[in-house]
Amino acid sequence: MELFSILVVDDEEDFVETLVNRLKKRTIDAVGVLSGEDALELLGKREFDVVILDIKMPGGMDGIETLKEIKKIQPLAEVILLTGHASVESSIEGMRLGAFDYVLKPIKLEELFPKVAQAFEKKDVHNQKIRSAKIKQSLRYW
Amino acid sequence: MKTSLYINLQRKIILIVLVVSLAPLILLGGTIYYQFAGMYKDKIEEQIRYRAKAQAEAVDVFLKERITLLNTVACTHTLSELTDEQHLSEIFSVMNSKGGAFVDLGIINNNGQQVAYMGPYDLLGLNYYQQPWFGEVVSKGIYISDVYFGYRQLPHFIIAVLRQENQNTWIMRATIDPDVFCAIVRSAQVGKTGDAYIVNKAGVYQTQPRFDGEILSKSHLDTALFGREATVIEQKDGQKGEVLYAGYWLKTPRWLLVISQEAAEEMSGLLVTRNVEIVIIVLGLLAIIMTTVFMTRLFVRRLKEADNKINAMNAQLMHSDKLAALGKMGASVAHEINNPLVVVMQKIGWMEDLLEEEDIQKTKNLEEYKITISKIDHHLDRIRKVVHNMLGYARRMEPRLEKVDINETLNQTIDLLENYARINNIDIQTDLASDVPIIANDQAQLQQVFLNLISNAIDAISKDGLIEIESRSTDSHIVVTISDDGPGIPKDQQKKVFEPFFTTKETEKGTGLGLWISYDIMEKMGGTIMFENKEGKGSTFTVKIPIVLPEKE
Amino acid sequence: MVKIPTRVLLVDDEKDFVEMLSLRLQEAGEKISAAYSGKECLDTLEKTNIDVVVLDIKMPGMDGMETLGEIRKRFPLVEVIMLTGHGSTETAVEGMKSGAFDYLMKPADFDDLTAKLEGARKRKDEQEERIRKAEATLLLRKGGNI
Ligand SMILES: Nc1ncnc2c1ncn2[C@@H]1O[C@H](COP(=O)(O)OP(=O)(O)OP(=O)(O)O)[C@@H](O)[C@H]1O
Ligand SMILES: [Mg+2]
Numbered sequence: 001m002e003l004f005s006i007l008v009v010d011d012e013e014d015f016v017e018t019l020v021n022r023l024k025k026r027t028i029d030a031v032g033v034l035s036g037e038d039a040l041e042l043l044g045k046r047e048f049d050v051v052i053l054d055i056k057m058p059g060g061m062d063g064i065e066t067l068k069e070i071k072k073i074q075p076l077a078e079v080i081l082l083t084g085h086a087s088v089e090s091s092i093e094g095m096r097l098g099a100f101d102y103v104l105k106p107i108k109l110e111e112l113f114p115k116v117a118q119a120f121e122k123k124d125v126h127n128q129k130i131r132s133a134k135i136k137q138s139l140r141y142w
Numbered sequence: 143m144k145t146s147l148y149i150n151l152q153r154k155i156i157l158i159v160l161v162v163s164l165a166p167l168i169l170l171g172g173t174i175y176y177q178f179a180g181m182y183k184d185k186i187e188e189q190i191r192y193r194a195k196a197q198a199e200a201v202d203v204f205l206k207e208r209i210t211l212l213n214t215v216a217c218t219h220t221l222s223e224l225t226d227e228q229h230l231s232e233i234f235s236v237m238n239s240k241g242g243a244f245v246d247l248g249i250i251n252n253n254g255q256q257v258a259y260m261g262p263y264d265l266l267g268l269n270y271y272q273q274p275w276f277g278e279v280v281s282k283g284i285y286i287s288d289v290y291f292g293y294r295q296l297p298h299f300i301i302a303v304l305r306q307e308n309q310n311t312w313i314m315r316a317t318i319d320p321d322v323f324c325a326i327v328r329s330a331q332v333g334k335t336g337d338a339y340i341v342n343k344a345g346v347y348q349t350q351p352r353f354d355g356e357i358l359s360k361s362h363l364d365t366a367l368f369g370r371e372a373t374v375i376e377q378k379d380g381q382k383g384e385v386l387y388a389g390y391w392l393k394t395p396r397w398l399l400v401i402s403q404e405a406a407e408e409m410s411g412l413l414v415t416r417n418v419e420i421v422i423i424v425l426g427l428l429a430i431i432m433t434t435v436f437m438t439r440l441f442v443r444r445l446k447e448a449d450n451k452i453n454a455m456n457a458q459l460m461h462s463d464k465l466a467a468l469g470k471m472g473a474s475v476a477h478e479i480n481n482p483l484v485v486v487m488q489k490i491g492w493m494e495d496l497l498e499e500e501d502i503q504k505t506k507n508l509e510e511y512k513i514t515i516s517k518i519d520h521h522l523d524r525i526r527k528v529v530h531n532m533l534g535y536a537r538r539m540e541p542r543l544e545k546v547d548i549n550e551t552l553n554q555t556i557d558l559l560e561n562y563a564r565i566n567n568i569d570i571q572t573d574l575a576s577d578v579p580i581i582a583n584d585q586a587q588l589q590q591v592f593l594n595l596i597s598n599a600i601d602a603i604s605k606d607g608l609i610e611i612e613s614r615s616t617d618s619h620i621v622v623t624i625s626d627d628g629p630g631i632p633k634d635q636q637k638k639v640f641e642p643f644f645t646t647k648e649t650e651k652g653t654g655l656g657l658w659i660s661y662d663i664m665e666k667m668g669g670t671i672m673f674e675n676k677e678g679k680g681s682t683f684t685v686k687i688p689i690v691l692p693e694k695e
Numbered sequence: 696m697v698k699i700p701t702r703v704l705l706v707d708d709e710k711d712f713v714e715m716l717s718l719r720l721q722e723a724g725e726k727i728s729a730a731y732s733g734k735e736c737l738d739t740l741e742k743t744n745i746d747v748v749v750l751d752i753k754m755p756g757m758d759g760m761e762t763l764g765e766i767r768k769r770f771p772l773v774e775v776i777m778l779t780g781h782g783s784t785e786t787a788v789e790g791m792k793s794g795a796f797d798y799l800m801k802p803a804d805f806d807d808l809t810a811k812l813e814g815a816r817k818r819k820d821e822q823e824e825r826i827r828k829a830e831a832t833l834l835l836r837k838g839g840n841i
């Protein structure tokens with residue numbers, strides 16, 4: 001079974017395809033989409049642990065807008081921004097809006113993975129808390 | 143060719159200034175001299191003319207006196223009285239004691255016979271009937287002879303008057319003492335070169351001239367040149383040069399009294415004046431020439447220096463323009479490269495992943511594939527770094543203004559690099575002035591500059607050393623210096639360090655963009671960045687940031 | 696090491712409770728602000744830098760959940776700890792699902808509260824540290840030099 005799920009959002013099809021393949025090869029549940037709209041649609045249907053989001057997508061929603069929407073739909077999903085040089089500042093802005101971190105394009109998996117792992121861990125810790133809250137609630141042991 | 147331009151300019155200026163300042167000086171000097179010389183000459187001529195006239199009058203008076211004396215004696219005595227030797231001798235001595243200058247006295251009857259004679263020679267009984275003057279006395283009543291030798295072989299002249307005594311006519315003749323006469327004339331000789339003499343109408347000397355020729359010889363003067371009034375003429379005379387002659391015709395005989403003077407002597411006063419003037423003018427000229435040359439040299443040198451400065455500034459402007467243009471081009475190229483690079487890197491990664499597949503694991507070239515892929519990966523990584531740096535440059539061209547505390551920015555930057563420095567045993571010491579003002583600037587950009595400079599310093603030292611960071615403020619700038627004790631920058635590299643991609647570091651350690659970017663940032667904010675090698679060892683980079691105070695809120 | 700105070704905003708409509716709690720927390724070295732309604736809470740966040748909001752779920756007017764939504768939207772870095780009454784754990788879970796750091800049952804055990812405050816503060820620090828690092832690497836450009 002897959003370790004965790006990642007949604008890759010980028011307008012460069014070759015890139016999305018290859019990255020998804022490489023993630024899948026590492027037994028990660030990876031899905032790729034080519035626009036912010038598609039991403040939101042998918043997030044409305046199913047949960048992802050981590051979203052890797054291109055901050056610059058020509059036409060349609062850009063990364064920051066998509067990020068804000070993602071945080072509304074799935075507040076707990078951790079977002080890692082993919083950024084070119086010209087948009088590092090927007091990515092940092094994105095982190096102030098709740099994105100977990102950013103990576104600079106062209107990315108190397110060695111750089112990406114530790115960040116994905118941290119993001120997942122953060123989410124996992126939080127989920128643990130929610131789970132124990134639920135457990136406490138169902139046991140009503142107080 | 144540039145220097146010849148300056149030399150030309152220098153020549154032109156000197157020439158113009160000299161002409162403009164010297165011409166009036168020389169003209170003025172010349173005119174004044176000319177005027178003065180004219181006046182001086184007039185004066186001298188006037189003087190010599192006056193002397194000639196006065197002397198001539200004196201001579202005239204002398205002659206008239208003798209004539210009057212002779213007439214008086216002749217008229218108050220009868221022939222018989224005068225032929226009495228005793229009586230004549232008395233009269234002669236009275237004449238000589240009252241008027242004088244008579245050498246002898248003779249009475250000649252109407253036959254030309256000298257009937258009485260008083261004097262040193264033995265002339266009694268001589269007959270003058272044949273002499274030309276005899277007839278003249280008879281017809282005119284008075285006669286003054288030219289100077290002649292006569293019987294006695296001495297130059298002399300005579301005065302003869304006619305006496306009508308009843309039916310009888312006789313002549314009284316006296317010889318004038320030539321010494322006395324000559325002395326009168328000579329008394330007008332003045333100075334070293336002055337002369338005074340008398341010539342007759344034919345130009346024959348009637349008195350002994352001081353210099354030119356003998357009495358009774360012919361002078362070279364053309365008496366026709368002298369008019370009725372006192373006349374001055376100027377003649378060239380062999381060795382003496384210019385000679386001034388003033389002549390005045392005597393009343394009684396047609397003799398010309400001449401006073402001559404060498405112009406040079408008369409003009410010596412003028413010559414002194416002229417020489418003084420020439421000396422003054424020459425000194426003036428020298429002074430003008432020297433100051434002109436000196437000032438012009440100075441001026442041209444200043445000009446040259448100013449030109450050089452402007453040229454250097456232009457060169458620097460061009461240099462920074464070049465850098466900026468290179469930057470923009472580099473950034474846009476890098477951008478174009480980056481997009482495909484993103485994909486290529488994933489594709490290579492994917493191929494690497496695929497090598498793990500079982501079936502491929504069995505191919506015999508597996509190792510080759512792995513090596514090749516990792517090589518490609520490695521070099522892609524190099525491309526990626528370069529592209530990142532280039533794009534880092536392009537990032538945010540427009541600086542944004544915020545309140546910046548330079549000291550704090552420095553401290554933050556040092557924090558970032560402290561680890562890196564500590565690993566290499568490099569000590570970073572700071573001396574930050576507390577009065578450095580808060581300014582409006584772009585903190586990120588400044589931090590970028592400091593970061594580049596400090597990490598360069600660390601790289602330069604490589605291991606074990608000291609970096610000193612200072613800040614201070616002047617009226618208009620905040621000055622930050624970062625100095626290291628590394629090897630310094632070799633001479634041949636000093637011009638290049640600000641150029642993009644110039645690096646002496648190993649291929650993968652430096653891209654050679656750090657200083658270039660820093661230069662550009664400083665340039666854009668109106669500051670400067672400079673370096674110099676330190677005396678002992680290492681180099682110092684100086685950053686000057688213009689002080690722009692933030693607007694009050 | 697000197698403790699850096701956590702900037703806490705207490706939000707509850709019960710003034711006595713807020714005053715009592717802020718006294719104790721101040722005693723413990725934290726920096727406390729107080730708000731008595733959801734709206735006041737948002738205004739305070741607008742004006743002051745706050746690390747953690749301790750937010751009562753049940754308030755008249757704008758209630759806790761609504762306030763939480765606004766906080767998440769407008770101040771995503773601020774951590775929120777919810778105060779719930781008995782039997783409202785569902786709301787707490789809901790809150791946590793929309794990003795609240797944790798919850799506390801009223802009346803809260805003071806040690807529990809400080810522990811959770813510290814946890815929230817730590818999570819916020821971590822995010823801020825990442826941002827700081829991101830800014831630093833942005834400067835360093837060298838990617839991995841530091
Ligand atoms: N403090 C210094 N001492 C000696 N040499 C220096 C110093 N600073 C810069 N240099 C020289 O100037 C060159 C260019 O510096 P620059 O910062 O532009 O590029 P880099 O450091 O080589 O690469 P990058 O900064 O892009 O990683 C360096 O390679 C080095 O030779
Ligand atoms: Mg894109």
Ligand SMILES: [Mg+2]
Nearest residue numbers: 594598656657
């Ligand atoms: Mg450098």
Ligand SMILES: [Mg+2]
Nearest residue numbers: 708751753754
């Ligand atoms: Mg309440």
